[in-house]
Amino acid sequence: MRERLAQREPDPRHAPKELIAAELAAARDRSLAYTDLEDDLLVRQHSPLMSPLVWDLAHVGNYEELWVLREAGGITPLRPEIDDIYDAFKHPRKNRPALPLLGPAEARRYISGVRGRVLDVLDAVDLEDPDPLRAGGFVFGLVLQHEHQHDETMLATLQLSREPGLIRDGESPPGRVPSAVGAGAPSREVFVPPGPFTMGTDTLPWAYDNERPAHLVNLPGYWLDRWPVSNGDYAAFVADGGYGDRRWWRPEGWEWVSAKGIHAPLFWTRNGDGWWRDRFGRMEPVPPDEPVQHVSWYEADAYARWAGKRLPTEAEWEKACGGRTFPWGDAEPRADQAGLGHRAARPAPVGAYPAGAGPYGAEQLIGDVWEWTSSWFQPYPGFRSFPYAEYSEVFFGETYRVLRGGSWATHPTAARTTFRNWDYPIRRQIFAGFRCARGAG
Numbered sequence: 363m364r365e366r367l368a369q370r371e372p373d374p375r376h377a378p379k380e381l382i383a384a385e386l387a388a389a390r391d392r393s394l395a396y397t398d399l400e401d402d403l404l405v406r407q408h409s410p411l412m413s414p415l416v417w418d419l420a421h422v423g424n425y426e427e428l429w430v431l432r433e434a435g436g437i438t439p440l441r442p443e444i445d446d447i448y449d450a451f452k453h454p455r456k457n458r459p460a461l462p463l464l465g466p467a468e469a470r471r472y473i474s475g476v477r478g479r480v481l482d483v484l485d486a487v488d489l490e491d492p493d494p495l496r497a498g499g500f501v502f503g504l505v506l507q508h509e510h511q512h513d514e515t516m517l518a519t520l521q522l523s524r525e526p527g528l529i530r531d532g533e534s535p536p537g538r539v540p541s542a543v544g545a546g547a548p549s550r551e552v553f554v555p556p557g558p559f560t561m562g563t564d565t566l567p568w569a570y571d572n573e574r575p576a577h578l579v580n581l582p583g584y585w586l587d588r589w590p591v592s593n594g595d596y597a598a599f600v601a602d603g604g605y606g607d608r609r610w611w612r613p614e615g616w617e618w619v620s621a622k623g624i625h626a627p628l629f630w631t632r633n634g635d636g637w638w639r640d641r642f643g644r645m646e647p648v649p650p651d652e653p654v655q656h657v658s659w660y661e662a663d664a665y666a667r668w669a670g671k672r673l674p675t676e677a678e679w680e681k682a683c684g685g686r687t688f689p690w691g692d693a694e695p696r697a698d699q700a701g702l703g704h705r706a707a708r709p710a711p712v713g714a715y716p717a718g719a720g721p722y723g724a725e726q727l728i729g730d731v732w733e734w735t736s737s738w739f740q741p742y743p744g745f746r747s748f749p750y751a752e753y754s755e756v757f758f759g760e761t762y763r764v765l766r767g768g769s770w771a772t773h774p775t776a777a778r779t780t781f782r783n784w785d786y787p788i789r790r791q792i793f794a795g796f797r798c799a800r801g802a803g
Contacts (some may be wrong), residue, residue, distance in 0.1 A: 374607055378489055382502045385775060389509040390477060392704075392773075393422060396516040397466070404466045408523040411457040411791055417448070418516055420464045422509045423473030424448040425478055429749070434501040434784035435483035438543060451752050480505075495599045495749055503568030503751070503775075510773035517704070517771045518791050521629070526643030529707050535698070537651050537711025547711075548588060552682070553802070556583040559681045562742050563780045566687065572754035573740035573780040576742045579677050586674060586682050587797035589712040590731055591665065594650030596657070597637060599665045600626055609668045615660030615690035618788055628790040642707055651711040653731045653795045659763045662734040662796035673736040674780070674799035676764045677696065682724045683779035689720035694774060700729035701770045702777055709770050709795070722798075728777055731795030732765040739784035741763050743777060757784060769793035 397404055397419050398482035404416040413421075424444060431437040439445075445453060447461050464472060470534050480502075487496055495501045538548070558580040563569045565576075605625045608616045618624070626632070629640045632646060637648040657665075659673075667674050674682075683689045690699055699718035701710040719725045727733075739762040747755045762784040768777035771793050786791060 378499060382484060382499050382506070383428055385506055386477070386484075386502065387464060389506055389513070389773070389775075390473075392513045393419060393473075393509060393516070393736050394470070396513060396520065403464050403523070403525065403528075405459075405463070406523075406745070407456075408457045409791070411524060412519040413455045413458045414463065415519055416466050416469055416515055417458050417461075418512045418519075418594065419466070419589055420444070420469040420472060421448045421450065422505075422512050423469070423476045425508055426473075426505045427476045429495075429501050429505055430480045430483055433488065433749070434495050435479075437479065437483070440476065440479075448735045451756075457511065465648055486734040498567035500568060500751075507568065507570075507776045509777050513773070514769070514771045514793070517707075518793065521642055522791055524640055524643050530571070530704075531642075531708075532704075532706035534701065534706045534708065534710040535714045538713030538716070543775060547561075548723075550588055551585045551800075552588050554584055554586055554682050554722045554800075556581060560685050561677055561680055561780075566778065566780065568775075569778075569780060570753065570782075571746065571748045572739075572741065572782050574746075575695050578741050579681070581681055583802040584674075584678055584799055585802060586722075586799045588723060589670075589725055590652060590653035590709075590733060590795045590797045591662075592712045593637075593648050593652050593654045596627065596654040596665060597648070597650065599668050600637075602668070604664060604668050606666075609662040612660065612663060615664060615787070618658075618660060624661075627654060627661070632733070649711070651713075653709045653712060653726070655709060655731045655769070655793050655795045656790050657734075657788045657795060658661075659734045659785075660795075661790075663736070666796070666798045669798055671798035671800045673734060673796060676735040676737040676766055678799055679727070679733065679766045680779055682720050682722055684721035684728055685779075686720075687778050687780075688718075689724070689779065695728065695777070700768075700774075700777070701726070702768060702772055702774050704771055706770060709793075727767050728779070729768050729772065730770050731767075731793055732769050732772075732783055733767045734794060734796040735764045735766055737764045738762065739782070752764075753788075761785050761786070765794055 397415050405414050407414050427440055489499050493499055558578050560576050561579045562573050562576045602612055631638050638645050639648045663673055672738040695702055699715055715726055720727055739757055739758045741758050
């Protein structure tokens with residue numbers, strides 16, 4: 363298909379397919395870059411929280427085969443015997459090393475063969491087909507976002523490996539110190555006025571089922587932190603004995619930190635009078651001006667209580683974005699608006715993206731760190747599962763907390779104001795931080 367696309371004269375009617383093909387290629391380049399490692403690093407389980415990297419690599423290809431080739435393209439299964447191995451719902455991550463996984467070379471051959479057939483399906487498909495799997499290229503958006511989400515998972519695995527030199531770094535823009543005061547200094551909070559807003563979406567073509575349907579939510583006014591909580595702010599909580607004071611912790615959170623002996627964010631180590639962190643195998647001082655990351659929901663909730671605030675609900679978080687695809691509007695993210703797509707292997711400093719502010723003034727809502735909210739992962743009114751219940755429906759309830767906004771490791775394709783992530787409240791290996799809120803009264 364690549365050759366056929368290259369031979370076409372420019373024609374706006376073909377732009378969607380060309381864009382999809384280019385995005386698929388970019389996602390695959392990213393997956394191959396994160397797995398361009400010695401075989402031992404690919405097959406090793408670096409943490410029981412994560413799969414071996416070689417499982418993720420073959421899994422993205424198997425997912426493409428299932429949805430694009432079989433479901434959308436009607437193609438006979440290529441490797442039906444491996445479906446069970448790469449079914450994420452049948453095998454917990456901690457058990458996957460014991461499975462008969464494809465080796466690194468075979469996994470690369472498999473996903474390459476699947477991708478060639480996927481491009482043939484893309485070349486032939488009618489994007490105006492009323493079938494919801496094909497309409498607007500939904501199935502391609504499904505596998506594209508899925509691969510980028512696994513790429514972020516691979517980054518989390520590589521961070522847990524503590525192996526140096528595996529991940530490229532980059533430069534971040536400078537921040538604006540939130541402690542600055544005086545004329546012209548931005549306030550640390552923004553006010554979001556009371557009233558209704560439309561939560562979720564009916565229009566974004568590649569939105570997941572849990573983002574739908576759009577519905578009205580009426581909220582009282584509230585104050586929201588302008589920026590995510592920084593390492594420096596969080597270190598003050600640690601220094602004040604926050605981990606040893608049960609007043610700030612929910613009972614289950616207190617039990618967890620006490621049993622695990624947790625006294626700081628994951629990857630932080632005390633070094634004399636200061637804190638150092640392990641970032642992809644390199645020890646460095648914790649930068650006080652970056653958003654804190656690798657904290658659990660329990661830690662975020664405890665900090666908010668200590669600060670005399672609370673975590674925002676996901677509705678409050680989304681309303682602060684103004685009902686747009688991104689806080690700044692509907693245009694795709696620019697480099698000066700959000701820290702996305704692994705431009706640097708860390709969050710940008712607090713205040714680095716004033717051009718990405720939402721309509722009420724909150725900044726860095728998209729990118730840098732996923733932000734914990736106080737909300738459980740629940741369906742919206744009128745929710746309908748599509749295209750399969752195991753993506754969202756089986757996780758609904760009061761087990762998982764919602765995260766919003768994406769991180770520095772999130773690709774722009776999987777970052778939007780309606781996107782809902784979720785995880786257990788004890789999880790810390792993800793690139794998660796938070797900001798606080800408080801009522802207007």
